[in-house]
Amino acid sequence: MDISHAVSALSALAQESRLKVFRLLIRTGSKEMAAGDIARALGVPHNTMSSHLAILCRAKLVQARKAGRSVIYAVDLDGTRALLSFLVEDCCQGEPAVCGPVIESTLSACCSE
Numbered sequence: 001m002d003i004s005h006a007v008s009a010l011s012a013l014a015q016e017s018r019l020k021v022f023r024l025l026i027r028t029g030s031k032e033m034a035a036g037d038i039a040r041a042l043g044v045p046h047n048t049m050s051s052h053l054a055i056l057c058r059a060k061l062v063q064a065r066k067a068g069r070s071v072i073y074a075v076d077l078d079g080t081r082a083l084l085s086f087l088v089e090d091c092c093q094g095e096p097a098v099c100g101p102v103i104e105s106t107l108s109a110c111c112s113e
Contacts (some may be wrong), residue, residue, distance in 0.1 A: 001086040005060075009083045010058035017044050018052045022061055025075045032074040034067075 009077075013019050021043050025033065032043075039049035053073055056062035060079030064071050081104075088099040 006086045008084060009061055009079070012055050012061060015052070015055075017042065017048070018056055021049075021052055021056060022075070025062060025073060028074075030074070032072045033067075034070045034072055036070070038073060070076040079109040 008039060023036055024041060025037065035049060035053060036046060038044075038053070039046045040050070044052070052072075053062060053064065057064055057073075057076075060076050061083070062073050063076040063079075064073050066072075088102075092098040
């Protein structure tokens with residue numbers, strides 16, 4: 001991940017409703033949620049939620065798929081992993097492999113693929 005993509009992802013999370021969406025989807029793990037269910041769970045109007053979800057998708061933190069008339073969302077594990085890896089890239093005196101297991105165990109614990 002390059003720095004501009006990291007800034008985009010962090011910017012997407014730097015808004016209360018979008019951060020709540022991301023955390024909700026992380027909590028659901030590998031389960032997916034329809035856009036309407038996400039909006040109801042967070043008390044956000046549907047049209048506003050669509051905009052938030054689109055921003056999170058462009059940042060590669062959330063992925064979407066069509067199912068009939070619904071759009072179903074889940075955490076984008078690859079994008080989330082890339083962001084977390086970027087954030088800890090310089091940890092442990094330049095030994096990012098030390099932090100790799102922490103990232104993997106965190107994502108595995110909440111979001112089994």
